[in-house]
Amino acid sequence: MTLADHRTPAPRPGWLAGQSTGVRLARHTLTLVALAVVLVPFADLAVLTRDPWAELARMAKGLAWPAWGAMESPLEALGLTVAVALWGTLGGIVLGFPLALLFARSRLIRAGCAFVRAIHELFWALLFLQVFGLSAATALMALAIPYAGIFAKVFAEILEQIPGAPRDALPPGVSRLSRFVYAELPLAWTRLAAYTRYRFECALRASVLLGFVGLPTLGFQLETAFREGRYHEAGALLWLFYLLIASLPWWGHRRLMPLLVLGGAFLLGPWPAVDGGLLWRFVSQDIWPPALLEGDWRGLIDWLARIPDLAPAIGNTLLLGLLGSVGALLVALALWPLACRHFGNPVTRLVGRGLLLFLRSTPELMLAFFFLLLLGPSLLPAWLALALHNGALIAFLVARHADAITPGMPGVNAPGRLAYELLPRLYPGMLALLYYRAEVILRETAILGMLGVATLGYYIDANFEYLLFDVAFFLLLVTAALNIAVDALSRRLRPRETAIIDDPCQR
Amino acid sequence: MRWLAASTVVLTLFAQSVAADTFRFTAIPDEDQSRLVERFSKVADYLEERLDVEVEYVPVKSYGATVTAFRNDQVQLAWFGGLSGVQARRLVPGSVAVAQGSEDAAFKSYFIAHRSTGLEQAEALPAAIEGMSLTFGSRTSTSGRLMPEHFLRQRFGQAPDTLFSRVGFSGDHSRTIALVEAGTWDLGAVNFSVWEAAVEDGRVDTDKVEVIWATPPYPDYNWTLRGDVDERFGEGFSDQVRTALLEMDDPELLASFPREGFIPADNALYVPIEGIAEELGLLR
Numbered sequence: 001m002t003l004a005d006h007r008t009p010a011p012r013p014g015w016l017a018g019q020s021t022g023v024r025l026a027r028h029t030l031t032l033v034a035l036a037v038v039l040v041p042f043a044d045l046a047v048l049t050r051d052p053w054a055e056l057a058r059m060a061k062g063l064a065w066p067a068w069g070a071m072e073s074p075l076e077a078l079g080l081t082v083a084v085a086l087w088g089t090l091g092g093i094v095l096g097f098p099l100a101l102l103f104a105r106s107r108l109i110r111a112g113c114a115f116v117r118a119i120h121e122l123f124w125a126l127l128f129l130q131v132f133g134l135s136a137a138t139a140l141m142a143l144a145i146p147y148a149g150i151f152a153k154v155f156a157e158i159l160e161q162i163p164g165a166p167r168d169a170l171p172p173g174v175s176r177l178s179r180f181v182y183a184e185l186p187l188a189w190t191r192l193a194a195y196t197r198y199r200f201e202c203a204l205r206a207s208v209l210l211g212f213v214g215l216p217t218l219g220f221q222l223e224t225a226f227r228e229g230r231y232h233e234a235g236a237l238l239w240l241f242y243l244l245i246a247s248l249p250w251w252g253h254r255r256l257m258p259l260l261v262l263g264g265a266f267l268l269g270p271w272p273a274v275d276g277g278l279l280w281r282f283v284s285q286d287i288w289p290p291a292l293l294e295g296d297w298r299g300l301i302d303w304l305a306r307i308p309d310l311a312p313a314i315g316n317t318l319l320l321g322l323l324g325s326v327g328a329l330l331v332a333l334a335l336w337p338l339a340c341r342h343f344g345n346p347v348t349r350l351v352g353r354g355l356l357l358f359l360r361s362t363p364e365l366m367l368a369f370f371f372l373l374l375l376g377p378s379l380l381p382a383w384l385a386l387a388l389h390n391g392a393l394i395a396f397l398v399a400r401h402a403d404a405i406t407p408g409m410p411g412v413n414a415p416g417r418l419a420y421e422l423l424p425r426l427y428p429g430m431l432a433l434l435y436y437r438a439e440v441i442l443r444e445t446a447i448l449g450m451l452g453v454a455t456l457g458y459y460i461d462a463n464f465e466y467l468l469f470d471v472a473f474f475l476l477l478v479t480a481a482l483n484i485a486v487d488a489l490s491r492r493l494r495p496r497e498t499a500i501i502d503d504p505c506q507r
Numbered sequence: 508m509r510w511l512a513a514s515t516v517v518l519t520l521f522a523q524s525v526a527a528d529t530f531r532f533t534a535i536p537d538e539d540q541s542r543l544v545e546r547f548s549k550v551a552d553y554l555e556e557r558l559d560v561e562v563e564y565v566p567v568k569s570y571g572a573t574v575t576a577f578r579n580d581q582v583q584l585a586w587f588g589g590l591s592g593v594q595a596r597r598l599v600p601g602s603v604a605v606a607q608g609s610e611d612a613a614f615k616s617y618f619i620a621h622r623s624t625g626l627e628q629a630e631a632l633p634a635a636i637e638g639m640s641l642t643f644g645s646r647t648s649t650s651g652r653l654m655p656e657h658f659l660r661q662r663f664g665q666a667p668d669t670l671f672s673r674v675g676f677s678g679d680h681s682r683t684i685a686l687v688e689a690g691t692w693d694l695g696a697v698n699f700s701v702w703e704a705a706v707e708d709g710r711v712d713t714d715k716v717e718v719i720w721a722t723p724p725y726p727d728y729n730w731t732l733r734g735d736v737d738e739r740f741g742e743g744f745s746d747q748v749r750t751a752l753l754e755m756d757d758p759e760l761l762a763s764f765p766r767e768g769f770i771p772a773d774n775a776l777y778v779p780i781e782g783i784a785e786e787l788g789l790l791r
Contacts, residue, residue, distance in 0.1 A: 049690075130579075
């Protein structure tokens with residue numbers, strides 16, 4: 001018997017076979033990368049460099065020698081940027097928190113949240129702009145509505161992960177509200193607060209972006225100055241924004257928050273009188289095909305026929321989303337050690353943190369324009385911009401996560417610490433972050449239409465410009481459906497056990 | 508003082524539709540946008556003096572937003588491009604084009620090319636541009652997209668998408684110039700007055716990019732006024748506005764547009780623009 005056992009040993013697990021977490025994550029990653037490599041030939045990645053150097057030198061000079069005096073009322077813009085971000089986040093919490101409590105129970109609420117999340121803040125702003133004009137109402141709703149969907153989902157997941165013992169110890173018949181206030185909220189509080197702080201930083205970036213469609217935040221002047229090549233002025237505004245983000249831990253202290261909230265309310269100023277007529281015209285007429293309103297079915301078919309061919313647009317959107325996500329993963333893997341306390345010296349860490357701040361706070365559109373000049377018009381500039389921006393964001397969160405870890409293996413050199421101790425502990429979280437970020441990346445493909453890459457967002461943007469709101473709205477619905485499908489898929493693919501390792505406060 | 512003025516602007520911006528009897532105007536973001544609020548506030552002061560009502564300038568970011576503000580009565584007067592003016596007048600029945608710049612009766616666009624294309628200035632667009640790449644400006648710009656596309660279709664009988672290897676929308680005339688100068692695109696279509704201002708200021712290297720063709724003239728920018736202003740601001744108000752615009756002669760004010768002066772205009776002038784926009788599917 002023993003002889004037979006010796007003769008047929010149990011088959012050795014092959015390379016990358018097995019069910020341990022590490023191996024499964026490696027398989028996931030390699031599948032993603034392989035998929036990206038297989039699909040790269042379908043992407044339009046032509047490189048064309050002729051004379052970008054003069055323009056690039058002007059941009060570099062602008063950033064190096066910012067013209068502080070050229071800014072038009074920077075303090076108001078700065079104040080408004082913060083006020084919109086703060087009140088937008090607050091609005092998101094107020095709307096999203098009740099939804100979080102019902103999230104697990106109602107499919108309708110989950111679908112509704114996925115829908116509002118799926119539309120980019122800029123497109124929400126463009127929609128509300130038609131009704132509320134350039135007003136604080138437009139800005140706040142453009143942030144609060146998608147954020148409500150995000151808060152509902154993330155808060156629900158945080159609440160799901162708290163220990164169940166205190167809840168189970170309550171006597172039967174305790175109402176949902178009491179259970180929540182006494183047995184759930186205290187346990188979840190730190191993580192809820194940490195996530196809210198992170199979302200606030202995202203809101204600051206979004207608040208700047210709202211300036212791109214005309215709300216007078218920092219982005220208003222930034223976009224104009226950059227577009228018209230006044231790089232010294234754009235440089236000053238960018239520096240102002242970097243400083244705002246870098247100093248967030250100090251001015252964003254929770255004791256200062258009540259003061260900021262009140263001050264912000266004053267900055268938001270008087271509200272536009274909501275014109276019911278405009279609102280009604282927009283919801284009942286503008287966003288629907290005229291033929292549909294008249295019940296003219298033939299006309300509706302003609303209307304559909306005039307919509308540009310969506311298959312390539314959807315293909316480009318998905319391809320850019322996938323390439324952007326894989327790129328972001330590689331960028332994050334390369335960059336996070338630069339900002340982590342376990343590596344390098346104070347100087348390299350300062351440089352690393354600065355680099356991550358620079359990459360994650362520079363609006364993607366500007367990164368994309370830089371690469372457009374350098375590499376010519378194709379999918380490539382959009383890909384690089386998405387990968388760098390999101391990769392730096394993930395790297396920043398992973399480095400913060402790593403800083404909280406105390407290494408337990410003394411006497412290991414830095415590469416060893418990275419490879420054998422930190423990365424294995426951080427990687428599940430990093431991958432989970434990437435899966436969450438994929439949703440954001442897909443949304444962001446929409447705003448890179450200026451590169452001439454015909455994504456869905458390119459056509460949405462075009463139809464807003466042509467004032468064909470019905471077509472724009474239809475395309476927004478298509479985009480939302482696509483995002484919801486991708487989200488469902490990424491949730492299914494996401495390694496299960498990482499949900500426990502991953503800290504939702506970092507999404 | 509400037510700080511005070513600026514903060515008033517920011518605050519009042521949010522109060523747009525609160526006070527009913529302030530007369531508001533805007534301008535499409537087309538020419539040099541630096542110190543925009545400051546410069547246009549002077550135009551507002553001039554109009555205030557002439558019209559005897561409170562006048563306010565509302566800064567707007569895109570062509571589409573300008574039309575929307577006009578449609579929603581958040582502004583009553585606007586400095587539009589040819590196409591955005593047509594869009595606005597279609598959406599607000601009764602509104603009229605009251606004036607245009609003295610240059611606008613015969614406006615034109617330039618096609619510019621990077622020197623590596625080897626193209627030279629010519630009487631007609633050379634057939635060699637087929638298969639090259641081209642960037643327009645903003646999608647609804649008359650001089651940066653509509654008319655150049657119209658003349659391209661007239662000359663080659665096909666849509667830009669099929670004529671060129673790649674077509675882009677830079678979003679802005681200055682950006683079109685910068686991108687063609689860098690060789691990112693082979694060709695660009697640009698507003699002639701923005702090009703000439705850039706050459707004059709030395710902001711463009713004419714060794715790298717030059718004009719290869721100028722379009723025939725067409726009518727462009729115009730001041731458009733809502734039809735209901737007489738009811739709201741008193742009988743004869745629209746005539747007062749027209750007169751104030753036509754009599755604007757301070758070079759400092761005119762430089763914001765930038766025009767030598769303003770001349771009368773009417774809706775009929777822009778009928779050809781409307782027809783072309785319909786043909787290209789930009790209007791429905």
